[in-house]
Each structure stands twice: as C-alpha cells, then as structure tokens.
Amino acid sequence: MSDPHLDGNALAGPLREIFAVDVTSATSRCAACGQTGAVANLHVYPNAPGLVARCPGCEEVVLRMVRTPDAAWLDLRGAVSLRIPI
Amino acid sequence: MARAAIPGRLTWRVGKLAEARAETPTARTLVLDVPGWPGHLAGQHVDVRLTAEDGYSTQRSYSIATPADGDRVELTIQAVPDGEVSPYLTEVLSPGDPLELRGPVGGWFVWRPTGVDPVLLVAGGSGVVPLMAIVRARRAAGSRVPFRLIYSVRTPGDVYYADELRRRARDDAGLDVTFAYTRAVPDGWPHPPRRIGVADVNTNGWPPALTPDCFVCGPTGFVETVADILVALGHDPRRVRTERFGPTGG
Amino acid sequence: MLRVGIVSPGFRGRPRSSGPELPPGQYLTEDFPVLSAGPTPRVPMDRWEFVITTETSREHRWTWADLMALPSETPTVDIHCVTKWSKLGTTWRGVSLDTLMSDVDTAADYAFVHSYGGYTTNLPLADLLDGQAWVAYEYDGDGLAPAHGGPARLLVPHLYLWKSAKWVRGIQLRFDDEPGFWETAGYHDYGDPWREQRYQGD
Numbered sequence: 001m002s003d004p005h006l007d008g009n010a011l012a013g014p015l016r017e018i019f020a021v022d023v024t025s026a027t028s029r030c031a032a033c034g035q036t037g038a039v040a041n042l043h044v045y046p047n048a049p050g051l052v053a054r055c056p057g058c059e060e061v062v063l064r065m066v067r068t069p070d071a072a073w074l075d076l077r078g079a080v081s082l083r084i085p086i
Numbered sequence: 087m088a089r090a091a092i093p094g095r096l097t098w099r100v101g102k103l104a105e106a107r108a109e110t111p112t113a114r115t116l117v118l119d120v121p122g123w124p125g126h127l128a129g130q131h132v133d134v135r136l137t138a139e140d141g142y143s144t145q146r147s148y149s150i151a152t153p154a155d156g157d158r159v160e161l162t163i164q165a166v167p168d169g170e171v172s173p174y175l176t177e178v179l180s181p182g183d184p185l186e187l188r189g190p191v192g193g194w195f196v197w198r199p200t201g202v203d204p205v206l207l208v209a210g211g212s213g214v215v216p217l218m219a220i221v222r223a224r225r226a227a228g229s230r231v232p233f234r235l236i237y238s239v240r241t242p243g244d245v246y247y248a249d250e251l252r253r254r255a256r257d258d259a260g261l262d263v264t265f266a267y268t269r270a271v272p273d274g275w276p277h278p279p280r281r282i283g284v285a286d287v288n289t290n291g292w293p294p295a296l297t298p299d300c301f302v303c304g305p306t307g308f309v310e311t312v313a314d315i316l317v318a319l320g321h322d323p324r325r326v327r328t329e330r331f332g333p334t335g336g
Numbered sequence: 337m338l339r340v341g342i343v344s345p346g347f348r349g350r351p352r353s354s355g356p357e358l359p360p361g362q363y364l365t366e367d368f369p370v371l372s373a374g375p376t377p378r379v380p381m382d383r384w385e386f387v388i389t390t391e392t393s394r395e396h397r398w399t400w401a402d403l404m405a406l407p408s409e410t411p412t413v414d415i416h417c418v419t420k421w422s423k424l425g426t427t428w429r430g431v432s433l434d435t436l437m438s439d440v441d442t443a444a445d446y447a448f449v450h451s452y453g454g455y456t457t458n459l460p461l462a463d464l465l466d467g468q469a470w471v472a473y474e475y476d477g478d479g480l481a482p483a484h485g486g487p488a489r490l491l492v493p494h495l496y497l498w499k500s501a502k503w504v505r506g507i508q509l510r511f512d513d514e515p516g517f518w519e520t521a522g523y524h525d526y527g528d529p530w531r532e533q534r535y536q537g538d
Binding site for chain 1: 094095096097131132133147188189191192193194195306327328329330331332
C-alpha cells in the first residue's frame with residue numbers, strides 16, 4: 001500500500017472557496033500518464049504547506065493548492081483538462 | 087474582519103451545539119443548529135475550524151451523519167488518542183457553544199434518493215458516518231431501493247448507532263445490515279475476529295450482475311482493500327465510490 | 337495575531353509557546369511533525385548519488401561511500417517550518433556545502449535543488465555557503481529516517497524548512513532564480529523566517 005494519504009474528497013472544502021460548483025466530481029486527465037478519473041479519486045497529501053493531489057496511477061502531481069491570507073493559489077499544470085459536470 | 091462573501095463561493099458559518107449524544111464511550115454525536123443552512127446531500131461533509139484565544143486555528147473535516155433537515159446538522163466525532171481537535175469536540179464543546187463550519191461540500195461521495203440501482207455500503211470504523219446519512223436519507227425519502235450495509239468495526243462496543251441500526255434492519259424494508267468484527271466478536275459469533283475479506287463482501291454484498299452503486303468509507307488501508315475486492319469480484323470500478331478518512335486527523 | 341475565526345470556547349490546541357527567540361508567528365513544538373507532499377521515496381543505497389551541476393553543465397558526483405568519506409560536522413540549529421512550528425536546538429550530522437563546493441568552479445548566483453521523488457526548491461548560492469548549509473544524514477544521533485528526508489536531506493536552517501529539501505539528489509547552479517515546487521504555488525522565493533517571508537509578495 002502506498003504511504004498514508006487521503007483522496008480528492010478532502011479538496012472539496014478548499015476548492016469550494018474558489019469555485020461556485022463542486023469540483024471533486026469533475027474528471028481530470030493526468031498530464032504525465034493520461035489516466036482519467038474523478039478528482040475525488042486523486043491521492044491527496046494534506047500534511048504539507050499546501051494541498052497536493054497526485055494521480056492514483058503514476059503519483060505525479062495533478063493539482064496543488066496553497067491558501068495564503070488573502071489569496072488561493074491553484075496550480076493545475078499536472079492536469080491536461082478538467083471536465084466539470086454542470 | 088468579515089470579508090464580503092462572494093456569491094456562489096462558500097465561506098465559514100457559525101453553528102451552535104444544541105445537544106450531544108454518546109454513541110460509544112469514545113464517540114459522540116453533535117447536534118448542531120446552523121442558521122441559514124442551505125441543506126445538503128447524504129454523503130457530504132463539512133470542514134470544522136477551531137480557534138484558540140491567541141488566534142491559533144486548525145481545521146478538520148467531518149462527514150454529516152444525517153440527511154438534510156432544515157437548520158439541523160449532526161456530526162459523529164471519534165475521540166482520537168492524543169488528538170488535537172477530537173478531544174475538544176467530544177469532551178469540551180458544550181450545548182450553547184458556537185462551532186465554525188464550512189459546507190456542505192463534496193459532490194462525489196453522495197447518494198440521491200432518485201437512484202434506482204441497489205446500493206452497497208461498506209463502512210470501516212468511523213467511515214460509517216456518511217453511510218448512515220445515506221441509510222437515513224433512504225428512509226426519509228421513502229425509498230425502496232435495496233440496500234446492504236457491511237459495517238466493519240473492532241468490537242461490538244465500537245458500533246455507532248447500534249440501537250438504530252437494529253431497528254432499521256428490522257423495520258426499513260429492503261435494508262440488510264451485517265457486521266464484520268476485527269478485534270473482538272459477540273458471544274456466539276461463527277468465527278473469530280478477522281479483517282474484512284473477499285468472503286464477507288461476496289456473501290453480504292450484492293452480485294455484480296445487479297450493477298449496484300458501491301460506497302466504501304473508512305481509513306485509507308481499509309478503503310483500498312475493499313475497493314480492490316469489489317473490482318476483483320467483478321464490480322465496475324466506475325460504480326465504486328470511495329472516501330478515505332485520515333489515519334488520525336486528531 | 338490576526339484572528340480570522342470566532343474563538344472556540346475552551347479550545348487550547350497542542351501545547352505551544354511563542355517567545356522572543358522565535359521568529360514572528362512561530363510556535364515552539366516538542367515533537368517533530370512530518371510534512372510531505374507525496375509518497376516517501378525509497379532510494380537503494382547502492383544507487384544513491386548527489387550531483388552538483390554547474391552552469392556550464394560540468395557535474396560533480398558523490399556516491400554514498402564518497403559522502404561518508406568526507407569530513408562531517410555536527411551542527412546544532414533551530415529550525416522553522418512555514419506551517420508555524422519551530423524546533424530549537426536540533427542536532428544533525430552532515431557534510432557542509434562548503435566542503436562539497438570546494439572544488440566546484442562556478443560564476444552562478446542561484447541554486448536549484450532537486451530531490452528523489454521530484455521535489456524542488458530554489459535559493460541564492462550564497463545562502464548555501466559560509467557554514468549555512470549541510471547535506472545531513474543523521475538527526476538526533478541516529479540515521480535520518482525516510483519520513484524526515486533520509487537517507488540524506490539538505491539542511492539550511494536560516495530559511496524556512498521547505499528550503500531544506502528532503503531526499504536531496506542534487507543542486508543545479510544557475511544564473512537565474514528558478515522557482516521550485518512551493519515557490520511556483522505561492523510561497524516566497526527567499527523565505528527568511530525573521531522577516532516572515534512566507535508567501536510571494538511578503
């Protein structure tokens with residue numbers, strides 16, 4: 001089993017501060033290996049200076065989020081695309 | 087220093103503890119009144135924020151234990167040894183005290199009563215909380231969708247909602263509840279305590295041919311073991327939804 | 337301290353203290369929290385290496401045996417994590433970057449540090465020299481545990497601890513300051529705890 005981690009459900013609250021819709025049920029495509037799946041299924045490592053979500057297939061970083069006092073930094077370079085159901 | 091809320095984005099709200107109920111010697115259900123609560127789907131969770139006098143603050147996520155019910159939101163908290171937040175929520179927070187929370191959040195691990203496929207719920211320890219919300223939502227909606235809950239727990243004394251589950255298994259038509267005990271079994275149990283395995287899921291779950299929606303919740307190791315079993319048994323991975331709880335958020 | 341939430345009556349949190357010997361906004365901790373942005377890399381010792389690459393692509397390599405053969409130091413230092421915990425008087429054993437850089441010819445100003453597992457961070461080369469940094473392989477008298485960055489990590493205690501890259505693999509010397517893993521996600525390029533440089537723009 002991989003190191004202790006949570007999953008993308010843990011991103012729901014922080015992402016909901018930025019977006020008006022739930023993003024955890026969106027489908028992401030990993031930029032490194034192409035695997036697709038729900039954001040809720042990403043491996044999330046929350047014990048860090050920010051939230052890091054990795055591909056369950058290849059463990060490369062798909063999404064990162066840092067919350068500063070007056071901003072949220074969202075880095076999605078590890079995702080080719082996000083398909084968000086509306 | 088409240089910042090103007092941006093419409094559509096979620097911000098923190100303050101609820102008040104109305105009452106608390108012991109579920110086990112170490113777990114407590116908090117009944118919160120949250121004015122203006124927008125409602126929620128069964129399976130969703132909230133983020134809870136605690137702030138000390140000196141401004142230090144910390145957050146944890148907790149699943150909502152009940153279906154939408156006006157301003158009422160219930161959370162079941164497990165006291166974690168040497169935890170930072172759970173001892174406060176299970177021992178210090180008192181009726182009338184405020185509690186800051188953000189939610190509801192989570193759109194993946196949810197069940198809507200409009201679903202028609204059978205549902206399999208597999209709970210590991212405190213992972214039963216969102217699944218109980220789903221069981222209660224089914225009843226509240228008058229749904230007849232066939233449900234099976236497999237609840238893995240260390241000992242009979244660790245079971246949350248024990249009386250209610252007994253009652254529902256008897257009275258909610260179409261709901262079956264089975265237990266898997268990992269450390270100590272009740273008298274007369276057919277086998278010694280053991281970790282949940284293929285046999286439990288195969289015998290007490292739904293056959294893949296019925297294309298059930300599966301919800302698995304608990305610690306990461308438990309969730310991955312059960313999800314692997316379900317897929318190995320032939321369930322469509324897209325129909326298996328998982329939610330991992332921290333090893334110990336505290 | 338700026339309070340952002342309502343006070344939770346009776347909530348204390350973990351034992352913590354602040355004090356004049358701590359940088360602003362930091363709390364003293366007795367344990368050693370493990371923070372990580374991903375799975376712990378497992379590096380077989382027979383394949384472990386540390387590489388300094390100059391701006392002209394010249395490489396200086398050390399195997400584990402090479403590292404162990406170098407003179408080591410046992411610094412006692414205070415460490416400060418940007419998540420607000422600090423630990424005073426931590427003891428380490430490692431090889432000074434002054435030793436590792438002693439035969440390296442460079443005109444570069446910046447260092448881009450990279451680790452097994454993909455983590456990266458950046459800092460001025462000057463902050464790695466003059467007794468300010470080590471490749472550390474022992475903590476508190478024992479071999480450095482994988483969770484804390486073992487077999488070897490960078491240790492640069494005068495900056496926030498995210499600059500002390502765990503599982504360090506190499507340093508690339510550059511003319512420009514290339515932001516690393518956390519720096520591209522909102523954290524400060526330099527990270528001086530005494531000026532509370534946590535985030536970009538601080």
